[in-house]
Amino acid sequence: MRIRSFSQQFAVCVGVVALACACCLGAPQLDVTIGFDSQLLRNVYAPFRIELDGLAAPVDGSLVVRQTAGLPGERRAEIVHVVASGMIENGITLVTLPIAEPLNPVIVELQSRDGRTLAAQEKSLRLGVRQWAFPVTVGRATGIAAAAVIDAEELPLDWWAYDAAREVWLVDPPVPEEALEALGEWTVSGGSLVLFTGSAFPLMDSPTLRRLLPLQTPQLSPDQRGVFTLSGTLRPDARVTLARGTKPLLVQMPLGAGSISLITLSVDDLADDELSAIRDRVPATQRPPTTERVSAALLQSTDVPRPGYAVPLIVAGITMVSLVGCFLACSRRRWAIGGLVAVIVATAVLSGIYANASRRFVREYSIRTNVSVLSSFGINTVFCSFYAVQPRSVSFLHDLGSVPMSVAALGARGGTVAAQSEPGKMQFFLQTAERRDLMFPSRPRVSDLRFRFDGRIAEIENRTGHVIDRAYVASSGVILSLPPIQEGMQRLALLEGAPTGSARSTYLALRSILRPIEEWLPIVRRGAWLVTVEERPQTTERDAQELEREVSILILEGEAP
Amino acid sequence: MRRLLFGERGLAVYVGFLAVSGVTLTLLMPWMSKLSDLMSYPWRPFPLPFFLTYGFLSACVALHRAAEAVPLGRPRLSSLAVAALRVGFVQLLVLPLLTASRALFPGTWIPIPLAGAYVAVVSLAAACGGVVLEVYAVRRGKHPAVLRYVGLLAWIGLPAVFLAVGGPLRLLAHLSPGVALTSIVAGAPRLSQLIVAFSTPALLALGFSAWVFELVRRAHE
Numbered sequence: 001m002r003i004r005s006f007s008q009q010f011a012v013c014v015g016v017v018a019l020a021c022a023c024c025l026g027a028p029q030l031d032v033t034i035g036f037d038s039q040l041l042r043n044v045y046a047p048f049r050i051e052l053d054g055l056a057a058p059v060d061g062s063l064v065v066r067q068t069a070g071l072p073g074e075r076r077a078e079i080v081h082v083v084a085s086g087m088i089e090n091g092i093t094l095v096t097l098p099i100a101e102p103l104n105p106v107i108v109e110l111q112s113r114d115g116r117t118l119a120a121q122e123k124s125l126r127l128g129v130r131q132w133a134f135p136v137t138v139g140r141a142t143g144i145a146a147a148a149v150i151d152a153e154e155l156p157l158d159w160w161a162y163d164a165a166r167e168v169w170l171v172d173p174p175v176p177e178e179a180l181e182a183l184g185e186w187t188v189s190g191g192s193l194v195l196f197t198g199s200a201f202p203l204m205d206s207p208t209l210r211r212l213l214p215l216q217t218p219q220l221s222p223d224q225r226g227v228f229t230l231s232g233t234l235r236p237d238a239r240v241t242l243a244r245g246t247k248p249l250l251v252q253m254p255l256g257a258g259s260i261s262l263i264t265l266s267v268d269d270l271a272d273d274e275l276s277a278i279r280d281r282v283p284a285t286q287r288p289p290t291t292e293r294v295s296a297a298l299l300q301s302t303d304v305p306r307p308g309y310a311v312p313l314i315v316a317g318i319t320m321v322s323l324v325g326c327f328l329a330c331s332r333r334r335w336a337i338g339g340l341v342a343v344i345v346a347t348a349v350l351s352g353i354y355a356n357a358s359r360r361f362v363r364e365y366s367i368r369t370n371v372s373v374l375s376s377f378g379i380n381t382v383f384c385s386f387y388a389v390q391p392r393s394v395s396f397l398h399d400l401g402s403v404p405m406s407v408a409a410l411g412a413r414g415g416t417v418a419a420q421s422e423p424g425k426m427q428f429f430l431q432t433a434e435r436r437d438l439m440f441p442s443r444p445r446v447s448d449l450r451f452r453f454d455g456r457i458a459e460i461e462n463r464t465g466h467v468i469d470r471a472y473v474a475s476s477g478v479i480l481s482l483p484p485i486q487e488g489m490q491r492l493a494l495l496e497g498a499p500t501g502s503a504r505s506t507y508l509a510l511r512s513i514l515r516p517i518e519e520w521l522p523i524v525r526r527g528a529w530l531v532t533v534e535e536r537p538q539t540t541e542r543d544a545q546e547l548e549r550e551v552s553i554l555i556l557e558g559e560a561p
Numbered sequence: 562m563r564r565l566l567f568g569e570r571g572l573a574v575y576v577g578f579l580a581v582s583g584v585t586l587t588l589l590m591p592w593m594s595k596l597s598d599l600m601s602y603p604w605r606p607f608p609l610p611f612f613l614t615y616g617f618l619s620a621c622v623a624l625h626r627a628a629e630a631v632p633l634g635r636p637r638l639s640s641l642a643v644a645a646l647r648v649g650f651v652q653l654l655v656l657p658l659l660t661a662s663r664a665l666f667p668g669t670w671i672p673i674p675l676a677g678a679y680v681a682v683v684s685l686a687a688a689c690g691g692v693v694l695e696v697y698a699v700r701r702g703k704h705p706a707v708l709r710y711v712g713l714l715a716w717i718g719l720p721a722v723f724l725a726v727g728g729p730l731r732l733l734a735h736l737s738p739g740v741a742l743t744s745i746v747a748g749a750p751r752l753s754q755l756i757v758a759f760s761t762p763a764l765l766a767l768g769f770s771a772w773v774f775e776l777v778r779r780a781h782e
Contacts, residue, residue, distance in 0.1 A: 300597035307664040309590050315657040316583025320576050323654065327572045337566070344653055352660030360664050365596055387600060433603030 028054045028090075028119040032108045036136045036164065037148035038128040040099055044163035045405065045441075047156035050083070050093040050108055052119070058087045061112040065097060068104040069418070076104075077418035081403055085422065096161040098405035102129045133285060136165045139172025142267055144279060152176065159185035159379060160402065160441035166284050167192040171267050173204030180208040184377035185443070187212070188256030190286035194278075198266035199228040211376045214238030214253030214262050223247075230264040237526050241281050242274075250278050254526060256375060259283050290439065291369035291383040291553070292407065298549055299367045299385045299435075305547070307355055315351050319344060363390045364430070368550040375527075375557035378444035383407075385437050388430035396426045399442050407437040453528035453558045458492045460485055460530065468532050475528040475558075485532075528558035565643055566650055568629045575654060578618050582658055585614045589665060608665035612746045615655060616680045616738060617717075623648045623684035624709045627691030636696050636776045644688035652681045676745050679758060683738045686762035687713065689769030696776060736761050 031051040040046040050063060062085035070076035083095045088110060102125035110119040135147040138155060152175045159182045162168060168183060168191065175183075187193045195212065197204070201220055210218075215232030222228050229247055234240070242250035244265075251262040261282045263270070270278075326340035365387045372380045384404070386394055398404060404426050406419065419428040430436060449468075450461035458473050462485050471482040473494060480494045536550040567575075589611055593599045627644035631637075659677050663670055691709060698705035720736035732753060734740045741758035744750040750758070 300595065300600065302596040304591065304593050304596055304599055306591045306594070307661070309587060309592065311664075312583045312586035312590065312658060312661055315661050316579045316586075319654055319657055320579050323575055323579070324572065327567055330566075341653065344656055347657040348660045351657050352663055355661050355663035360666070361591065387596065389599070389603075433600070435600065 028052060028059075028110055030108055030110060030119050030121040032106075032121050032123050033154075034099075034106065034123060034125060035128055035148075036134075036154075037150055038125075039130055039134060039148045039164070040102060040125060040128055041130055041133065041164040042099060042102055043405075044099065045096050045158075045160045046099045046164060047154075047158070047161040048083070048093075048095045048097055048108075049154070050095070051091075052088065052093070052110060053090050054119075055088070055090045058089045059110070059112055059118065060086070061088050061110060061118065062086075063088060063093060064109045064111055065095075066107040066109065067097075067100040069100040071101060071103060079418065080420045082420075082422035094157060095403075096156060096158040097403055099125070102126065130164070133164055133166035135167045135169060136162070137169045137171055138175065139170070140267075142169060142171055143272075143275065144169065152179065155179035155182070157182050158402070158441075159183070159189060159191075159443075162186045162191060162285075165191070167194055167282055169194040169196070170204070171196050173200050175204060175209075177206055177208050180206065180212065181377070184208065184212050184255070185379050187258040187260060188373060188375060188377045189288035189379045189381075189441075190257040192259055192261070192283050192285045194261045194263065194282055196263045196265070196267045197230040198264060198269055200266045201228070201230050212255070212260055214251045214260055227265065227269045230262070242277055244274065249274065250281060252281070252283075256373060256377070256379075257286055257289060288379070288381065288441075289371075290381065291371050291551075292437065294551065295367045295369045295383045295385045295437070298369070298551060299365065299387060302365055302367070302547065302549060305360065305362055311351065311354065315347055318347050361389065362547040363545045364388050364392050364394065364547070366546065366548045368548065370550070370552040371555070372444045372447070372553070373555045374444055374447050380442045380444040382440040382442070383437065384440065385435065386430060387435045388432065391432055392430050394428055394430055394436075396428075396438065398424060398426065398440050400424050402440055402442045404438040404440040407439050447554060447556055449530065449532070449554070449556055451528075451530040451556050451558045453530075455528075456493065458482070458494055458530075459489070460492065461489045462487050468534060470533040470535075472531040473528065474531055479531075530554070530556045530558065532556075565646060568626065568647075571626065571629075571647075574622055574625060575651070578622050578651065579654055579658075581618060582611070582615050582655060586611045586658055586662060607747075608662050609743060609747050611658075611662055611665075612676050612680075612742055613739065615658070616676075616683060616742050619648075619651055619655070619680050619684045620687040620713055620738070621710070622651050623688040624691040624694075624713060626651075627688035628695040628705060628709065631692050631695040636692060636773050636780070638774070638777055640692050641689065641770060641773055644692055645685060648681065648684045648688050651684065652677065672746050675755075676742060679738075679742060679745055679762075682759060682766070683762045686766040686769065689766045689773065693769045693772050696773075732757055738762070 029052070031053070033049040034040060035046045048065065052063070063083045065081045065083055067079045067081075068076050069079055079100050081095075081097055083097070084093055106123045106125060108121050108123065109117050111117055135144050137144055137147045137149045138152055141147065141149050147169070152172065155175065156162065157178045162183070168186075170183075170193070183191070183193055193212065195209075197218075199220075201218070213232075214235050215230065215238070216235055218230050218232040220228050220230055231247065234251065235253055238251050238253035240248040240250070241252050242248075248264055251264065253260045253262075261278070263278060267275075322340050322343040326336045330336035367385045369383045370380070371382075372378065382398070384396065386396075388394075396404060400423050403421050419426055421427070426438070428436065448463040448465075450459075450463075452459040453473055453475055455475065460471075462468060465487065467487065468485040471485050473480045473482060482492060482494075532554045534552045534554075536552075589608060591599075591604055593602070593604065623644070626647040627640075630640045630643040630647070659673055663673060666672060690712065694708045694712060695705050697703075698708050717737050717739045720734055721740050723730055723732075723734035723736075724740065735744060735754045735757040741754070741761075744754055744758065
């Protein structure tokens, strides 16, 4: 009897434990990885990998990432990113988000539509915070000091996710095509990409990789020791910077604002001193050029709609004169009062029309500068500046696929950084006299322009549906101003030019546009490029409370003649 | 007609009223033409001083003009009509400046007619009060001007004490024309605040008018 009782007790205990385990197994769980090998930088983008597991069925809700800006003990603000919403299923969500303050933990939550938290994970980033950009090695460690080591599957698919990387070393193939595309885009934005090839080349060869290689017609050939070396014809801008004997070892080529470093051997075939020499020659990533200066200049040069100072005095003067006239005349003329009323009503109507017609004070000013670079790989960056005259809630609509990052919060009363973003929209609050700058990187859209330049004649095909007033051709360090580009196909013979950076224009506005894109000129120093600048006229929105200006700059690489 | 609208020294009063209101509005107009100036010297459109000046001067003019309509402290029913006519005339004169002040209101224009209507009702109450005070002062042998302006300042100032009080009593601060006008122009007033704001001068005007009617009735008896 005693034994049976013990068995029953044991069975009950096992049952309780099993039930608890079942409950735990049935509960959704989040596993979050942030940064490269959990390493990241403050105030730059970082890749987030959010793995959701344990959901019995898809739930209608959202995946939310909560960050806190501001150091502990200082004024802090919550930044909320809704990274996915709708029917959420088990699986992996890859997203690139700006890191606000890594000393504060990041909380990732799965929320139901009614706001209940179904699962959450708090992630401390403190141990992975780096002060400077760091090298990222893909595949395995190669002895590069302080490098973050990740697998090829962990490579982010957004080019702006590599914001924290000083260089990316692709050591072991294969690398997914989408990741190679993102790495190419990142290189155009200023990144430094290192490719190990040699015997590993056949495993990594792909059309995207060919676009990255500084060699045309690459071919693999073994030496007498059986070591495979990649060789081929150098592309026009490529140069050999290190050699083993007579064979090139390191071939480097600028791509956009960045550079590609090709190592013709696999990492296993390199001697330590060769690897060390390569490390010394690989350039560090350049910060992507921004349109911060042009946005600031455009914002500051924006006209403030306002009535003339003298309007109230003129209005009061007209009323006074008619009043005196009425006073003098009304004892003799019966119509004097009627005349006074007519003058006053007319003055009131006219002053009302004048004050209403774009003379009203605007509450919010915004500048949106859009730069697209389209070459073998393309990038798109948007820089927005907002300024509020009165406290105002701002709703910033943007393309899907990226999340804007606050670049700086400036203002007479100090900035607020609290913001809430969901796919395609970011909301934040601006205090009086507060300025906020947002950066928004994305992939470029396909251009409706085609461009070809042989050094004398520019062939431009304009399918945008409108005339482009401001356009330049940049080639071999010379910028040539073009006449307005009409729709359709055009052949323009260009004979006169001016040195890059000192292009003269009859338009003040053009000069103000050209100067800020000087940062982008290293990109256009090689090859032939078409630069177009389109400014949308100043517009006021929503009952004249917002004034918006938009400038789009397209930097399009010419096709081979 | 000239005597009805202007009376004695009426032209100078109206011109002075217009000049001060016009200069106030001019001083409030933004001076910056580029946003860089605005960012260096943050300025926000603040039409309240214009409306406070216009409201205060309008009430003063109404008191002054109404008192002049009661010669020798003998009230007549026509005195009230003349006072109301002069109040309306003042509001007509300021109409062009009110429409020009639209430039200082980003977005909605609703506060302008609301504030104009409120100032008109306050001026009407001040005019009726001016008639009563004139009769009272002449009969008691006191100086009417002191009574008029002390009374106006007390109406503006005393209820404002409730601003320091929390809770529902704070609503009583809207008995003051200054607080009520501030609420209409600078804020988004609640319905209860608007009711208190408009009903106070309306009831005062009715009360003073009833008093004048009573005085006239007694004088006829």
